Amino acid sequence: MGIIEVKGLSKTYETRAKRKTTKVDAVAGVDLEVAEGEIFGFLGPNGAGKTSTLRMLATLIPPDAGEATIAGANLRTQQAKVREAIGYISQGGATTDDATAREELILQARMHGIGKAEAQRRTVAALEAFDLTEYADRQCKTYSGGQRRRVDIAMGIIHQPKIVFLDEPTTGLDPQSRAHMWDEVRRLRTEGMTVFLTTHYLEEADQLCDRVAIIDGGVIVAEGTPDALKREISGDIVTVGVGEDYTEKAAEVLKGQDYLSEVEIRDGGRLRLAVEAGETAVPRVMRTLDDAGIALATVEVHRPTLDDVFLTKTGRSLRES
């Protein structure tokens, strides 16, 4: 049994514009299981329902339907027990400009019910662990973005939770800060915590997470380890560029061929082809197009990525969503 078990979780939002009330199913029946000690990624485009699901599990908004058990506690009936076991780090962070990191950490610890002396002790340890000791007594507004994020994480785990919820932890960070953040997340796992993060970056889901669930339009469309998901799409992806005027004709010509299984028109005059092996398919594609009098401008071969998984399941690219 996983440390997080979710069944049928749903959330519907009502928006009122003029005199019409529209209902949006932000989360429409999500089933999940997260194993203890793993980094679990919730991947999906913006608006897919990731943050809503996360906030329900973090007890911040009540679910409209469904059940969840988090670290053995029932989400609906044992909220206090759930809160003890989880840490939640929101997307924008929650540090106070005029407060120092030390004050923020002590406050967070004491709000969790930790006594003054123990709170101070843990704060000192956390400042060390997150390399903040030098800045500990300067106000948060003087910190860099990366430092403030580290304070956010330190606050989120000061009460030593079993599970840490991270909402889009690297959105808005430059590549170097993102790499550092990934290291921090891996360190959380090393210390025995289970990490549940949401992201719309497929490299993050691919490289950082042990298991991934892909969500679109409020429902899970795929779940598994990144490798297993990619393996479901067997073979390689070949993308050829033939120019806007020739895509239709090229698609016609290629559709009948036996060495490929899928032909899809992408924008920018390109075609996406699912083939068994890229190295043998490319020469044959070139010959086929050549015979039809279509000039091949560009060729690209890659192993399937999670974007291809998303494309297969939803018909849209994650990048373009």
Added chain:
Amino acid sequence: MKVFRDTWLIFHRNLRLMLRSPLWVVLGVSQPVVFLLLFAPLLKPALASMGANSQAQAYRIYVPGMLVALALAGGLYAGFDLLRELAAGIVERARVTPVSRLALLLGRALRDVVVLIVQAAIIIVLSLLFGLTVSVPALLIGYGILALITLTSASFSYGVALKIKNPAVMGQLVNNVAQPLMLLSGTLLPIALAPLWLRDTANGNPFNWAVTGMRALFTGHPGDPSIWKAFAMLGALAVVTIAWSGRKFAKSVR
């Protein structure tokens, strides 16, 4: 008890933050000071019908009303700071902990009471220079009334902030509540000078009772019934408002 411990925690934190930008305290009191210096001296003839034969007596009628206005307005505008903290994710960060939701409200409201105490002290000291006289016990009782007013108005403001979340809309709402309330409470000029229809509404207005009570205290009538009536009505209003606002902190904030 947990509520007391948590309230102290939140109060201490908010007080410490406020001390880091004391400009707000000063700005909050600047308008009353301006009124005190430029408007009050004009009141002597207006208040003559109420027995104000001297500058000092005019102040004794005016200053209590102004203090009530200060407590009321200061509290009503407290919610804007909460809007800022809401947007910064600070309230949410507290809500994932078991900290008392009531403490999240009371800690902030008590901080606002402290701010008011300082601001009122500034006004009173200035007024003393202009000839106002008031006994220390009367002043302390007056502070009790002002504290209740601030607790109520600040709690109300926080509750509205949690419900409305939009600073522009909140600005409109607070202004539309604050202005009529000030006028109906006789803060600028005593309601006794108003036409009958206006005077009748005053009897149901706890803040008007507060002003009347404060005036009684400042003119040396500590036994006046308006004082205990003010405490009773304000006390009840404070409890209701705190209960209403406290619940808002427990529900989802975004």
